[in-house]
Amino acid sequence: MTLTKKIGLLLGPLLFFIILNLPFEIVSQKGDAVIAIALWMVIWWITEAVSISVTALLPLILFPLLKIMPIADVGANYGSPIIFLFFGGFVLALALEKVNLHKRIALNIIRLTGTTPNKVVLGFMIATGLMSMWISNTASTVVMLPIAMSVIKLLIDDADGFTKDDQNFALSVMLGIAFSANAGGIATVIGTPPNSVLIGLLENEYNIEISFLKWMTLGLPFSIIMITIIYFVLVKWMFPNKNVQFNASSTVIDSELDKLGKITKKEKRVLLIFGVTVFLWIFRTLINKLIPSLALSDTIISLMAAVSLFAIPFNFRKGDFIIHWKDTEKLAWGILILFGGGLALAKGMSASGIVNIVTDTIAASNISILFTASLLILLMLFMTELMSNVALIAVLAPVVAGIAIGLEIPILYLLIPVTIASSCAFMLPMATPPNAIVFASGFVKVPQMARVGIILNLIAVLLLILMFKFVMPILF
Numbered sequence: 001m002t003l004t005k006k007i008g009l010l011l012g013p014l015l016f017f018i019i020l021n022l023p024f025e026i027v028s029q030k031g032d033a034v035i036a037i038a039l040w041m042v043i044w045w046i047t048e049a050v051s052i053s054v055t056a057l058l059p060l061i062l063f064p065l066l067k068i069m070p071i072a073d074v075g076a077n078y079g080s081p082i083i084f085l086f087f088g089g090f091v092l093a094l095a096l097e098k099v100n101l102h103k104r105i106a107l108n109i110i111r112l113t114g115t116t117p118n119k120v121v122l123g124f125m126i127a128t129g130l131m132s133m134w135i136s137n138t139a140s141t142v143v144m145l146p147i148a149m150s151v152i153k154l155l156i157d158d159a160d161g162f163t164k165d166d167q168n169f170a171l172s173v174m175l176g177i178a179f180s181a182n183a184g185g186i187a188t189v190i191g192t193p194p195n196s197v198l199i200g201l202l203e204n205e206y207n208i209e210i211s212f213l214k215w216m217t218l219g220l221p222f223s224i225i226m227i228t229i230i231y232f233v234l235v236k237w238m239f240p241n242k243n244v245q246f247n248a249s250s251t252v253i254d255s256e257l258d259k260l261g262k263i264t265k266k267e268k269r270v271l272l273i274f275g276v277t278v279f280l281w282i283f284r285t286l287i288n289k290l291i292p293s294l295a296l297s298d299t300i301i302s303l304m305a306a307v308s309l310f311a312i313p314f315n316f317r318k319g320d321f322i323i324h325w326k327d328t329e330k331l332a333w334g335i336l337i338l339f340g341g342g343l344a345l346a347k348g349m350s351a352s353g354i355v356n357i358v359t360d361t362i363a364a365s366n367i368s369i370l371f372t373a374s375l376l377i378l379l380m381l382f383m384t385e386l387m388s389n390v391a392l393i394a395v396l397a398p399v400v401a402g403i404a405i406g407l408e409i410p411i412l413y414l415l416i417p418v419t420i421a422s423s424c425a426f427m428l429p430m431a432t433p434p435n436a437i438v439f440a441s442g443f444v445k446v447p448q449m450a451r452v453g454i455i456l457n458l459i460a461v462l463l464l465i466l467m468f469k470f471v472m473p474i475l476f
Helices: 003-020 029-047 058-065 071-078 081-098 101-113 117-132 137-156 164-187 193-206 212-238 249-260 265-290 298-311 325-330 333-351 354-364 369-383 389-406 411-421 433-440 446-475
Strands: 313-315
Touching: 003 029, 029 058, 029 333, 029 354, 029 389, 058 071, 058 333, 071 333, 081 101, 081 193, 081 265, 081 298, 081 325, 081 333, 101 117, 101 137, 101 249, 101 265, 117 137, 117 164, 117 212, 137 164, 137 249, 137 433, 164 212, 164 433, 164 446, 193 212, 193 333, 193 389, 193 411, 212 265, 212 411, 212 446, 265 298, 265 313, 333 354, 333 389, 354 389, 369 389, 369 411, 369 446, 389 411, 411 446, 433 446
Parallel strands: none
Antiparallel strands: none
């Protein structure tokens, strides 16, 4: 265990006990207890002294003991519908990965974009971004990395060796994959965990529902714009590769596709279920208008897909199914618990009056709305370089909601750009799993990632401020 983890392990509970035993009240007895628990959780989340998912279980123990909420009320947050929406999404992603359909789709996209160096970079970025909309950004990066390494190896082994232009191409491909994985997840509700944490908070605390399609009308254009900007910053500005020439990259792609063979019946079955699920998510509102008694929700659709993959036999005689329960060992169960902990913490902040205090303080002050929004977006984006974006949203989203109410603006105007900011970490390897994975490839150094990352971070901040100012009032 590192020194940071040792310090965090002790400091979290120590601060918790100090705040609980202060000779004066900061907010109120209940409010102080929630602040103490939140501090403990934040310190463990930042230092990763214990698993961030284990940390998310603390409200289940401490809220009932400190009389903040009964355990039944706390536990309800861990079984929120949004958690089951994400569970269904995880199972769908698991099926795509199990039959290698995600890899087949990615390779075909790369083949379609072309084989000149810049088009190869674009192909990798589009494929990664598209996959990250539906499966975890970690999985999409892991799939793309070995293919990218094979293409880069062609340049290392060619007659002129690994030239400066070749190195620039390698950097563009590697960083393009990582950054597209980060940006691609923003497009859908299930694409990245912070989106789901926000949706859960809005449903639990404010009875505001954002449908799958409604989120996509905002998230998808932002993802496309961000990935386009990343492409031009990488290949036209930071790492141009004018003199790179190779014709064998198409051979690598064709070779990888040959390894997969012809599309199998299992892949077709998964593709059908995936297609129907996405169709229902997109047209749910219209279907519910046509058949009001159906009352479809995104969570029900997600669970229908999951159950179909488990329960509809691929081969009835042999009892063969697409997904078996043992496959769920690979499922990110910890993220589901993390959601529950975040929602419980938000409920505790609301129940103890902390959010109301933030609201009243902001309302009494004379702060510029645009300045406050810009500052929150900037802080969220750069803080997420250092700690889990899910943990950050879990802690800060209720506070941001309070600030929005205090400023007398709809909470969505502020919460959505701030949440999206948490997925725009491009500077440091430890900021997101995709950043760490491509850094581990050996082709990217920290200063190189930081140099291009700071530019992209600032561009993302500017885009999100423009979104807050001009787009949110139109869409919501």
